[in-house]
Amino acid sequence: MGESLTGFRTERPLPAPGEQRSALAEQRGAEPRRAAGVPERRGSIGTQRDGRPGPAEGHEAVMLLDRARAEVDPVLRAALDSLPGPMRRIALYHFGWEQADGTPAEGGSGKAIRPALVLAAAAALGGPEARLGAVRAAAAVELVHNFTLLHDDVMDRDATRRHRPTAWTVFGDADAILGGDALQALALRLLATDPHPAARAAAARLADCVVELCAGQHADTALERCDPGEVTLEEVLAMAEAKTGALLGSACAIGGLYAGAGDADVAALDAFGREAGLAFQLIDDVIGIWGDPHRTGKPVGADLAARKKSLPVVAAFTSGTPAAAELADLYARPCEKEDLDHIALTVERAGGRDWAQGQAADRMARAMQQLARAVPDPEAAGGLLALAEFVTRRSS
Amino acid sequence: MGESLTGFRTERPLPAPGEQRSALAEQRGAEPRRAAGVPERRGSIGTQRDGRPGPAEGHEAVMLLDRARAEVDPVLRAALDSLPGPMRRIALYHFGWEQADGTPAEGGSGKAIRPALVLAAAAALGGPEARLGAVRAAAAVELVHNFTLLHDDVMDRDATRRHRPTAWTVFGDADAILGGDALQALALRLLATDPHPAARAAAARLADCVVELCAGQHADTALERCDPGEVTLEEVLAMAEAKTGALLGSACAIGGLYAGAGDADVAALDAFGREAGLAFQLIDDVIGIWGDPHRTGKPVGADLAARKKSLPVVAAFTSGTPAAAELADLYARPCEKEDLDHIALTVERAGGRDWAQGQAADRMARAMQQLARAVPDPEAAGGLLALAEFVTRRSS
Numbered sequence: 190m191g192e193s194l195t196g197f198r199t200e201r202p203l204p205a206p207g208e209q210r211s212a213l214a215e216q217r218g219a220e221p222r223r224a225a226g227v228p229e230r231r232g233s234i235g236t237q238r239d240g241r242p243g244p245a246e247g248h249e250a251v252m253l254l255d256r257a258r259a260e261v262d263p264v265l266r267a268a269l270d271s272l273p274g275p276m277r278r279i280a281l282y283h284f285g286w287e288q289a290d291g292t293p294a295e296g297g298s299g300k301a302i303r304p305a306l307v308l309a310a311a312a313a314l315g316g317p318e319a320r321l322g323a324v325r326a327a328a329a330v331e332l333v334h335n336f337t338l339l340h341d342d343v344m345d346r347d348a349t350r351r352h353r354p355t356a357w358t359v360f361g362d363a364d365a366i367l368g369g370d371a372l373q374a375l376a377l378r379l380l381a382t383d384p385h386p387a388a389r390a391a392a393a394r395l396a397d398c399v400v401e402l403c404a405g406q407h408a409d410t411a412l413e414r415c416d417p418g419e420v421t422l423e424e425v426l427a428m429a430e431a432k433t434g435a436l437l438g439s440a441c442a443i444g445g446l447y448a449g450a451g452d453a454d455v456a457a458l459d460a461f462g463r464e465a466g467l468a469f470q471l472i473d474d475v476i477g478i479w480g481d482p483h484r485t486g487k488p489v490g491a492d493l494a495a496r497k498k499s500l501p502v503v504a505a506f507t508s509g510t511p512a513a514a515e516l517a518d519l520y521a522r523p524c525e526k527e528d529l530d531h532i533a534l535t536v537e538r539a540g541g542r543d544w545a546q547g548q549a550a551d552r553m554a555r556a557m558q559q560l561a562r563a564v565p566d567p568e569a570a571g572g573l574l575a576l577a578e579f580v581t582r583r584s585s
Numbered sequence: 586m587g588e589s590l591t592g593f594r595t596e597r598p599l600p601a602p603g604e605q606r607s608a609l610a611e612q613r614g615a616e617p618r619r620a621a622g623v624p625e626r627r628g629s630i631g632t633q634r635d636g637r638p639g640p641a642e643g644h645e646a647v648m649l650l651d652r653a654r655a656e657v658d659p660v661l662r663a664a665l666d667s668l669p670g671p672m673r674r675i676a677l678y679h680f681g682w683e684q685a686d687g688t689p690a691e692g693g694s695g696k697a698i699r700p701a702l703v704l705a706a707a708a709a710l711g712g713p714e715a716r717l718g719a720v721r722a723a724a725a726v727e728l729v730h731n732f733t734l735l736h737d738d739v740m741d742r743d744a745t746r747r748h749r750p751t752a753w754t755v756f757g758d759a760d761a762i763l764g765g766d767a768l769q770a771l772a773l774r775l776l777a778t779d780p781h782p783a784a785r786a787a788a789a790r791l792a793d794c795v796v797e798l799c800a801g802q803h804a805d806t807a808l809e810r811c812d813p814g815e816v817t818l819e820e821v822l823a824m825a826e827a828k829t830g831a832l833l834g835s836a837c838a839i840g841g842l843y844a845g846a847g848d849a850d851v852a853a854l855d856a857f858g859r860e861a862g863l864a865f866q867l868i869d870d871v872i873g874i875w876g877d878p879h880r881t882g883k884p885v886g887a888d889l890a891a892r893k894k895s896l897p898v899v900a901a902f903t904s905g906t907p908a909a910a911e912l913a914d915l916y917a918r919p920c921e922k923e924d925l926d927h928i929a930l931t932v933e934r935a936g937g938r939d940w941a942q943g944q945a946a947d948r949m950a951r952a953m954q955q956l957a958r959a960v961p962d963p964e965a966a967g968g969l970l971a972l973a974e975f976v977t978r979r980s981s
Contacts, residue, residue, distance in 0.1 A: 273800040275807070340766060344759040363740040363806045366762060367799040370736060370769065374799075377773040378792035381785055389777055392788070396774035403763040403770070404669035410759045411671070 250579030253572055257305035257327065262298075264328040268375045279368035283339055283356045299351060302580055303330045303440040309572035310444025310458050313564045323447035325383045326391050330440045332376035333395060337402050337436075339369035344410060373399065387446040394446070398439040405431025412498050417506045417520055425503045426467070433473075434466035441573065445563065457563035464556035465577035471549040472581050474499035475542060478533050490529035493536075496520060500548070505541030512539035549581055646975030649968055653701035653723065658694075660724035664771045675756050675764035679735055681747060685755045695747060698976055699836040700727045705968035706840025706854050709960045719843035721779045722787050726836045728772035729791060733798050733832075735765035740806060769795065783842040790842070794835040801827025808894050813902045813916055821899045822863070829869075830862035837969065841959065853959035860952035861973035867945040868977045870895035871938060874929050886925035889932075892916060896944070901937030908935035945977055 269280045281287035285298040304327035311323035341347070342355040343365050349355060357365035380392035408428035412420055441462035445455040477492035477499055492499050498506075505516055516535045519528065536542065556577055564570040665676045677683035681694040700723035707719035737743070738751040739761050745751060753761035776788035804824035808816055837858035841851040873888035873895055888895050894902075901912055912931045915924065932938065952973055960966040 272796060275803045276796065276800055336766075340762055344762060364803060366736055366740060367803050370732075370766075371796045371799045373766065373769055374773075374792040374795035377770075377777075378789055378796075381773075381776070381788035381792060389785070392777035393774055396770040396777060399770035400668060400672065400767045400774075403767040404672055407671045407760060407763050 247579065247582070249571070249575040253305050253309060253576055254301050254579070257308050258298075258301040260308065260324050261301060261304040261328045261331060264325055264379070265331060268328065268332065268379060272371055272375070275364065276368060276371045279339075279356055279360050279364050280335075280372060282359060283335060283350075283368060285351060285353065289354075289359045299331075299335075301331065302576065303334050303436060304328065305576055306330075306437060306440040306462060306573065307444040307447075309576055310441040311447045312444075313448070313569045313573055314445055314450045314454065315448025319448040322385050323444055325379050326385075326388070326443050326447055327440075329376040329379040329391070329395060330436070330443060332372045332379070333399060333402075334436055336369040336372035336376065337399075337406070339365050339372065341406055343369075344406065385447060387443075387449070390446050391443045394439055394443060398435050401431050401435040405429075405433075405435065408432070415498070417496075417498055417502070418517060420498050420503050420506070422500075422503055422507055425498060425500055429470040429500060430463060430467055433470040434463035437466035437469070438462035450563070454563040457559045461556045461559040461563065461573065461577070464552045464559060465580065468549040468552035468556065468577070469580040471500050471545045471552065474501050475545050475549075478502075478536060479542065490526075490533060493529050493532045494524050494526070496524065501536055501541035501545040503541075504544040504548075505536040505539035508539045508541070508544075510539045512536075515539075553577065553581055643975065643978070645967070645971040649701050649705060649972060650697050650975070653704050654694075654697040656704065656720050657697060657700040657724045657727060660721055660775070661727060664724065664728065664775060668767055668771070671760065672764055672767045675735075675752055675760050676731075676768060678755060679731060679746075679752045679764060681749065685750075695727075695731075697727065698972065699730050699832060700724065701972055702833060702836040702858060702969065703840040703843075705972055706837040707843045708840075709844070709965045709969055710841055710846045710850065710854075711844025715844040718781050719840055721775050721781070722784070722839050722843055723836075725772040725775040725787070725791060726832070726839060728768045728775070729795060729798075730832055732765040732768035732772065733795075733802070735761050735768065737802055739765075740802065781843060783839075783845070786842050787839045790835055790839060794831050797827050797831040801825075801829070801831065804828070811894070813892075813894055813898070814913060816894050816899050816902070818896075818899055818903055821894060821896055825866040825896060826859060826863055829866040830859035833862035833865070834858035846959070850959040853955045857952045857955040857959065857969065857973070860948045860955060861976065864945040864948035864952065864973070865976040867896050867941045867948065870897050871941050871945075874898075874932060875938065886922075886929060889925050889928045890920050890922070892920065897932055897937035897941040899937075900940040900944075901932040901935035904935045904937070904940075906935045908932075911935075949973065949977055 265284070266286070269277055269284065269286075272280055278287065278291055282289055285294055288294050307323055307327035307330050308320050312320035315322075338350065339356055342350055343357045343362050347355055348358050355365070356368060360368070377392055377396065380388045380395065383391075405428055408424070409432055412425060412428060438459040439462070441458040442455045445458040450458070474492065477497070478490065478501060492502070502516075506513055512535050516532070516539055519532050519535060522528070557574070560570050560573055560577075564573065661680070662682070665673055665680065665682075668676055674683065674687060678685055681690055684690045703719050703723035703726050704716050708716035711718075734746065735752055738746055739753045739758050743751055744754050751761070752764060756764070773788055773792065776784045776791065779787075801824055804820070805828055808821060808824060834855040835858070837854040838851045841854040846854070870888065873893070874886065874897060888898070898912075902909055908931050912928070912935055915928050915931060918924070953970065956966050956969055956973075960969065
């Protein structure tokens with residue numbers, strides 16, 4: 190599978206969690222071994238051996254996502270309906286519930302991974318009652334996620350989201366910014382009006398998370414302005430943690446708060462979500478280069494065409510391989526559509542794909558370790574585990 | 586003083602509150618008579634007879650503003666210092682506490698009118714103890730105000746704020762958007778971590794207010810895209826209430842909440858702030874056309890050069906006077922700097938200036954009526970009254 194990337198050879202394309210450690214993991218002194226008490230589900234991270242989700246785990250996650258969607262959507266809809274007309278229209282369009290002309294639309298509002306994590310974490314530590322009490326908080330987390338999507342799309346000039354034109358392309362920059370601002374306010378309003386004793390701590394945590402998301406998006410735009418050769422893997426991993434890991438971590442932590450969990454368990458849930466979030470981002474970046482646009486809503490090669498410094502690309506650039514030098518030449522040229530396959534192959538030959546999949550496996554192993562700390566009962570941890578595996582299972 | 590605007594003649598340029606009612610006020614059935622229990626301070630609204638603030642009232646407001654600044658700034662600074670590096674830098678620049686290169690700067694962070702209103706409202710209904718307890722909430726309100734300024738400047742492409750280049754011109758659009766997002770999060774975080782029993786209700790109110798501010802800014806940008814002849818005074822007044830009145834109203838209402846006030850008093854404080862905010866906006870628009878740039882930080886004629894549909898301009902456009910037709914011709918031409926004085930004179934001849942000053946006086950009279958409802962003791966109401974008069978006293 191091409192040159193080795195970070196000092197070890199990738200003997201096979203699909204390392205299972207805990208079997209292999211990246212040089213970065215070595216540097217950080219992390220211990221990505223499988224956590225005790227968490228059942229082994231080999232080959233379920235990153236690309237599947239047969240390219241499909243394992244039937245049992247996939248179904249569990251899909252059921253949890255569907256249930257979260259069903260529970261959270263009424264709260265979300267009520268929140269959006271409380272907005273003044275023009276803000277409501279932007280929000281309903283962004284959520285996929287209305288067309289641009291205001292007529293109803295069906296679906297497309299995303300997979301509800303974050304609300305499902307809130308609810309699964311609450312259920313894992315507090316049972317069905319805690320789960321029920323956390324629905325409003327789950328909706329708040331989803332609102333924050335969507336506020337950042339609206340703003341990120343403006344900044345990144347991304348024209349497509351969930352197979353539809355992004356809000357700023359339809360309503361203009363100003364309204365997309367205002368729509369995002371209003372969704373952030375709605376999120377924190379949901380928590381401010383939630384009588385649950387955990388609501389205050391959840392609001393503080395969610396506000397902190399917003400700040401971290403902003404810093405992550407700042408780092409992302411700043412890194413995009415850098416020459417690819419100047420960017421380190423540490424920088425781009427830290428950015429991905431802030432941009433993606435932080436909200437998945439907060440989702441899990443907030444679920445824990447609603448179950449009355451103590452500080453240590455809440456911190457472990459946060460770390461679980463962060464590590465799973467990084468794994469998700471790594472796989473998402475792999476899909477952004479080699480993935481299936483019908484499954485992901487993202488055109489293949491889009492990240493390469495945009496010269497995005499995604500994780501596999503930076504890994505390839507910093508690999509010190511002959512393919513890395515070739516990649517630098519390719520990235521320096523004006524972008525031609527017919528070059529994209531060649532660039533993707535070069536990133537792969539420089540080890541970017543293997544590294545990303547290995548890192549994703551490492552991160553998932555760490556996530557499981559944290560999960561076992563917060564939820565020692567494997568039965569109770571099953572929902573969170575299924576969701577974490579689901580988000581990292583999407584394959585090329 | 587030129588043609589009459591709305592069916593009555595302006596016998597003199599400086600109507601005192603309650604002496605004169607606009608056609609709009611008549612339509613709305615409002616009762617802008619002086620409220621019982623509020624001392625009369627004639628001629629203190631809008632342009633002064635001698636063009637200067639009365640010494641006693643001005644000093645009281647300046648003292649209240651200085652005190653608010655001194656109490657709130659440490660909380661604001663601590664909040665900004667908690668931000669990650671790049672977000673902190675944008676925020677400190679925007680607040681005027683750092684130069685663009687990160688070196689310290691002095692002052693320029695605005696007049697602290699909104700925090701002063703929070704504190705004055707708390708003091709009016711709850712005395713010094715309530716005032717002290719509301720400092721964190723006052724900082725939260727100021728953070729929300731500054732978040733909206735950061736975003737509005739991006740959307741409006743305004744290049745100057747408080748005599749300095751706006752944040753987006755220095756750091757770019759993306760970072761100005763992110764800086765604003767982070768300030769909104771900080772504001773709601775301050776309330777989420779405030780142990781005061783009023784903090785939850787204040788957070789919900791502030792979040793609602795953010796939604797209204799967004800709707801107001803949306804209306805503003807939407808109105809700017811309209812032909813001036815299509816815009817009604819009602820629309821532009823409603824926009825100004827959402828964009829400016831809402832946050833001044835929330836500031837007063839939140840102060841009341843921190844004093845343990847009941848719903849009726851909180852509602853009256855909100856209405857007081859809203860009406861004073863509208864008066865402020867009317868005078869601010871007058872200054873935007875005829876004002877002194879050294880006092881306001883806004884270049885004279887800037888609103889006309891930008892063809893802004895400010896309140897006096899819309900009043901002039903909809904006056905049905907010969908000057909209105911002339912104004913329509915002038916607005917249709919490309920903007921030349923040497924035309925600005927002529928346009929300003931035409932707006933004045935169409936009655937736009939008189940109308941705005943009359944409206945400001947009406948609004949202040951209504952504000953005083955609401956204030957007397959919430960704070961019947963004139964002694965206790967003095968601080969709020971002084972602040973409301975201060976913001977509407979800035980004159981050409």
